[in-house]
Amino acid sequence: MEGIALHYFFQNRNAMYITGFKTISPQSTYDETLFKGNYTFHSGNKYKALEPDYNGLIAPNLLRRMGKSIRMGIGAGLPLIQGQNDIDAIILGSSEGGLEDCIKFLNQIVNYNEGTLTPTNFVQSTPNALAGSLALMSQNSCYNITHVHKGNAFENALIDALLLFGEGKANTILVGNVEEISEYNFNIETLAGQFKTEETTSENLLTSDTIGTVCGEGASMFILKAEAREYFARIIDVEQIVYPTESEIIALIICVLNKCRLKKNQNMMVSAEKKI
Amino acid sequence: MTRNIYITGFGCISPIGLNADENLKSLRSGQDGLGKSVYLQSRYASLKYFGEAKAETDSLRNTMQFQNIAGLTRTDLLAFKAFNEAIESARLAPMEISSRETVFISASTVGGMCLTDELYKDANFLSTGSEYVHSYNCAAHTLKIAKYFGLKGFTNTINTACSSSSNAIMMGMRLIRSGRVSRAIVGGAESMAKYTVNGFNSLQILSDSKCKPFDTERDGLNLGEAAAYLVLEDENICQGKPHYGRVIGAGNSNDSFHPSSLSENAVGVTKCMELALRDSHTLPEDVNYINAHGTGTQNNDSVELTGFANIFSNMPPFSSTKSYTGHTLGASGALEAIYCLFSLYYNELYPNLNTNHPIPGFCNSLVNHYTPEVELNCVMSNSYGFGGNCTSLLFSKS
Amino acid sequence: MDKTELILNLKKQIIQYVNILDFTPEQIEGDMPLFGPQGLGLDSIDALELTVMLEREYEIKLTNPAEARKILVSVNTIAEHIISTKSLE
Numbered sequence: 001m002e003g004i005a006l007h008y009f010f011q012n013r014n015a016m017y018i019t020g021f022k023t024i025s026p027q028s029t030y031d032e033t034l035f036k037g038n039y040t041f042h043s044g045n046k047y048k049a050l051e052p053d054y055n056g057l058i059a060p061n062l063l064r065r066m067g068k069s070i071r072m073g074i075g076a077g078l079p080l081i082q083g084q085n086d087i088d089a090i091i092l093g094s095s096e097g098g099l100e101d102c103i104k105f106l107n108q109i110v111n112y113n114e115g116t117l118t119p120t121n122f123v124q125s126t127p128n129a130l131a132g133s134l135a136l137m138s139q140n141s142c143y144n145i146t147h148v149h150k151g152n153a154f155e156n157a158l159i160d161a162l163l164l165f166g167e168g169k170a171n172t173i174l175v176g177n178v179e180e181i182s183e184y185n186f187n188i189e190t191l192a193g194q195f196k197t198e199e200t201t202s203e204n205l206l207t208s209d210t211i212g213t214v215c216g217e218g219a220s221m222f223i224l225k226a227e228a229r230e231y232f233a234r235i236i237d238v239e240q241i242v243y244p245t246e247s248e249i250i251a252l253i254i255c256v257l258n259k260c261r262l263k264k265n266q267n268m269m270v271s272a273e274k275k276i
Numbered sequence: 277m278t279r280n281i282y283i284t285g286f287g288c289i290s291p292i293g294l295n296a297d298e299n300l301k302s303l304r305s306g307q308d309g310l311g312k313s314v315y316l317q318s319r320y321a322s323l324k325y326f327g328e329a330k331a332e333t334d335s336l337r338n339t340m341q342f343q344n345i346a347g348l349t350r351t352d353l354l355a356f357k358a359f360n361e362a363i364e365s366a367r368l369a370p371m372e373i374s375s376r377e378t379v380f381i382s383a384s385t386v387g388g389m390c391l392t393d394e395l396y397k398d399a400n401f402l403s404t405g406s407e408y409v410h411s412y413n414c415a416a417h418t419l420k421i422a423k424y425f426g427l428k429g430f431t432n433t434i435n436t437a438c439s440s441s442s443n444a445i446m447m448g449m450r451l452i453r454s455g456r457v458s459r460a461i462v463g464g465a466e467s468m469a470k471y472t473v474n475g476f477n478s479l480q481i482l483s484d485s486k487c488k489p490f491d492t493e494r495d496g497l498n499l500g501e502a503a504a505y506l507v508l509e510d511e512n513i514c515q516g517k518p519h520y521g522r523v524i525g526a527g528n529s530n531d532s533f534h535p536s537s538l539s540e541n542a543v544g545v546t547k548c549m550e551l552a553l554r555d556s557h558t559l560p561e562d563v564n565y566i567n568a569h570g571t572g573t574q575n576n577d578s579v580e581l582t583g584f585a586n587i588f589s590n591m592p593p594f595s596s597t598k599s600y601t602g603h604t605l606g607a608s609g610a611l612e613a614i615y616c617l618f619s620l621y622y623n624e625l626y627p628n629l630n631t632n633h634p635i636p637g638f639c640n641s642l643v644n645h646y647t648p649e650v651e652l653n654c655v656m657s658n659s660y661g662f663g664g665n666c667t668s669l670l671f672s673k674s
Numbered sequence: 675m676d677k678t679e680l681i682l683n684l685k686k687q688i689i690q691y692v693n694i695l696d697f698t699p700e701q702i703e704g705d706m707p708l709f710g711p712q713g714l715g716l717d718s719i720d721a722l723e724l725t726v727m728l729e730r731e732y733e734i735k736l737t738n739p740a741e742a743r744k745i746l747v748s749v750n751t752i753a754e755h756i757i758s759t760k761s762l763e
Contacts (some may be wrong), residue, residue: 010391019303060696061715090530093414097435102389103399109474110396114319116735118721118726122475123662124536126385127414132663135530141547144530144665145443148414148435156432163450184399191398191405204745241376242422242431480722480739536719 016165017231018172020223022076024049026216029074043201045190046181047216051075062137065120067101069094069180073130074137080223081138081174088170089143090131091160093177094151096185097127097146104186110204130178143170153177154220158238165226176221186215236260280511281452282519282674285368286614287361288465289354290502291327291601295361300618301628304646308600310486310498317393318470326484327500327602328468329354343640346407348420349388350501354425354607355417355465358503362461363425367517370426372459377513379430379457380422380506381448383440383464384609385472385606387414392470417465429457435606437661438569439528440464441504442609442669446526448508458513463505463610472605473499479536487572487603489596490581490642491631497571500602502608506617519674521617524654525556531664538579544666545583549658553587558654560588563670565625565643565650567612567657570596571603576660581638593650595628595643609659609667616655616671624648681753688749691727692720693752704750721746732756 026047028034040050049072054063058074066074073092081087105121123129128146135144143164145155154177164170189195196205196212205214225231239256241248289295291309292302302309313321315328317439336353337343342358348356363373372378378432388411389395397403410416415433422431430451434443441464448460476482476499484495508523529551531544539546553560584591597615598604604611619625625647635643653673660666675683685699688708697714707713709721716724724746728734734756736742745755 060694064693064695065719076494097414097416105475106392106396106399106471108472109392113731114470114474116726116729117474117477117478118723119475119536120692120723123719126435126437126662128661128663128665129535131436132530132532132665133533135532135664136534139534141530141534141543143528144436144663145447145528146436146663147432147435149418149431149433150413150415152432153415156430159430159432160447163447163454166454167450188398189401191401192409240430241428242419244428248428253296273299478722478726479719534717 014228015234015236016161016224017228018222018233019225019228019231020080021232022080023218023220024051024072024076025218025220026050026146028077030251037237041202044199045214047202047214048181049218065124067098067124067180069098069100069178069219070124070130070133072180073176073178073221075131076219077134077221078137080221081134081140086172087138087140087174089138089161089164089173090134091143091145091157091173091175092131093147093157094127094130094179095148095150095153097181098125098129099180099182099184101125102219103182118216134174152240155238155240157236158235159240161224162238169228171226173224174221175224176219178219179217181215181217189215279280279453279491281449281508281523282511282514282522283506283521283617284509284514284517285362285366285507285517285640286520286617287358287365288502288504288507288611288614289357290504290604290611291329291500292318294329294331296365296527296614299614302600303597303615303618306627306629306646308486308629310318312601313468316470316473318473320473320477324484325486325498326468326500329501333668347411349385349408349411350390350467351465352411352417352420354467354501355421358463358465359421359505362463362505362507364450366509368507374426374428376429377457378427378459378461379451380418380427380461381432381444382418382421383434383444383606384414384417384466384470385435385437385440386466388412388416389471390467390469396418400427426563436665437663438603438605438608439659439661439665439667440596440606440609442613442657442659442667443528445506445523445610445613445669446528446667449523449526452508452510458510460508461505462508463503464607466502466605466607468499476537481500481573482627483572487599488511489568489570489572489599489628490577490635490638492633492635494572494574494577497573497598498602500598500604502601502604502607502611504607505615506610506613521620521671523669524672525552525558525670526668527551527555528665528667530661531666536662537575538660540579540582542579542583542586544664545580545658545660548587548666548668549587549656550581552656552670558670561590563588563592563656564652565592565619565655566594567598567616567655568594569658569660570598570628572598577635580658581635591638591641593625593641593643595626597626599629599631609657609669612657612659613669613671616657619655620652620671620673623652625650677753677757680756681749682751684753687727687731688724691723692716702749708746708748724763734759
């Protein structure tokens with residue numbers, strides 16, 4: 001197993017509070033009708049995101065340059081921070097960054113034999129282009145970081161946010177992540193044996209007993225605050241380890257449970273990335 | 277009370293040396309590592325100037341005795357070499373390396389994409405899968421090092437373009453300060469890549485000759501490659517070992533102006549220095565030297581000087597060591613941090629090479645020759661990346 | 675190719691190369707400034723894109739930024755440069 005991260009959600013410890021969020025995903029999460037039973041069923045190996053209409057949110061002059069990961073990230077993040085002048089940091093995680101732009105530039109290099117190439121794809125393919133765009137569009141000059149540690153990128157962004165709150169250097173932080181399906185990562189990960197080789201659907205995926213998974217995409221953004229009276233949840237702490245043995249996973253969970261004194265009916269989320 | 281965080285070891289491989297000692301020798305003798313490319317498979321290899329580590333990929337593989345390990349890219353190999361030197365330099369025992377008290381934060385912008393041709397085939401399904409399918413990601417080298425050395429503490433990879441490894445150092449410092457851990461191995465790795473060469477060429481910011489930071493006739497940067505790691509340790513765990521300096525403060529800000537150039541008013545550049553000074557409780561007049569970002573592009577160098585003028589009423593000596601190494605992108609922050617530590621430890625300044633017509637107004641402060649026997653207590657190192665990312669680090673004597 | 679056809683092609687190519695979403699070719703006036711907030715709102719990265727466009731579509735190389743700034747002002751100025759360059763060949 002490549003890496004696991006544990007996040008803890010508690011009712012009565014100081015930590016960081018989720019007071020807002022927005023997510024674009026392969027389900028109807030942006031308009032939140034998913035929670036009213038509006039399910040989307042997918043089949044095959046690519047679960048494409050249901051993107052909103054960006055009209056009114058992203059000016060055409062900016063949208064024209066954006067690859068999918070950036071427009072999803074802006075779509076989820078900008079509404080949370082636009083018009084707010086109290087955002088103290090923008091901290092994002094992304095395993096792959098702007099891959100659509102990456103493969104477009106890569107193909108240009110080969111197709112034009114390294115001749116005169118157009119730069120937009122190159123500039124937009126850098127994983128921190130989204131954090132830069134969010135800062136630019138909200139005129140935010142504060143702490144701005146992109147973590148790219150594969151499946152733990154978002155969790156590492158949470159740790160960064162915890163540090164910042166602990167240092168007293170922030171009251172409000174935008175934390176989020178984005179991933180996109182592009183031919184680039186899909187093809188490479190297919191060659192790496194990451195995905196199902198037989199047809200599956202979202203109804204039978206989790207009960208299939210063959211190796212491999214399917215590819216998803218989306219952007220999830222959260223407003224975290226140092227203090228809040230009303231909030232959706234608190235995140236107390238995040239721990240992470242890579243290439244753990246089974247006993248190391250158990251030891252880590254026990255260590256953290258002891259550290260945080262988890263009680264009954266309190267929630268802990270474990271996220272893990274398995275490398276095939 | 278702020279705990280002291282010492283640098284107890286470091287390792288690097290760059291265009292001016294295959295290890296830290298060789299780098300130091302080149303800095304002192306004014307020997308840059310810039311020239312036409314020897315190893316790059318690109319039409320620009322003989323058209324532009326580059327800073328290459330003077331070792332073929334196979335020879336790096338042999339040095340590390342990795343001949344039988346598949347899927348290692350040049351970025352991986354540079355990273356392994358520098359990491360190995362760093363942990364040996366800091367005299368870390370295997371138990372310390374794998375302790376939960378030790379974190380590892382690396383950085384890279386190109387990752388395994390240095391293998392541009394293999395990437396093209398794999399990404400376009402023109403192959404059955406090269407040995408590198410797990411190696412292209414920016415974090416691939418971090419994870420390989422973590423697996424090989426049995427790292428069990430927090431690991432991370434940062435990509436904020438050219439400020440990446442400076443941000444890695446900053447995060448390592450903050451993790452130790454928070455008390456969560458007592459040791460951080462931090463830095464970055466970057467190897468020459470057709471992808472990056474073409475990317476920067478499309479922005480028309482590559483020079484056809486050796487870069488001339490802060491020169492009125494500067495016409496662009498030279499791309500470079502390097503890997504550099506520092507070992508940061510809390511004062512409580514590193515008594516009795518050599519200390520090369522302290523990391524005392526850091527600041528990061530966003531210029532929020534343009535994806536690939538800096539604002540004329542130097543908003544981000546100024547703010548990151550202000551934050552670093554405040555973070556370290558240092559006054560501008562206490563800074564004895566600045567290792568500038570100084571890429572040699574029209575935009576960067578003029579904006580950086582504007583930033584300096586906003587902060588320093590008396591400009592301290594400054595230089596850009598990219599005049600030695602070229603711009604090593606994701607590794608530049610860490611590599612230049614090591615050069616700052618050399619300055620502090622040996623009380624000497626390294627010059628800004630190739631600059632014959634310094635930008636007026638700053639000529640007296642631009643270091644133009646190797647200067648030993650200078651009392652240095654506090655030095656600053658700056659790095660700015662695409663997406664407006666600006667970071668400033670401050671180091672002091674032990 | 676006559677000038678009218680050239681100008682229409684240029685408008686389509688500009689839209690394609692810099693991915694304009696909110697103007698049709700007919701809505702781009704020939705003398706509309708390409709750069710800055712008063713016209714099409716392009717920026718320095720777009721200038722590089724248009725340089726590539728001129729090379730790929732018309733085999734015209736713009737070798738220095740000063741020259742590019744004079745030519746890449748509006749559709750009309752680009753068309754005039756293409757015509758004058760091609761007629762010299």
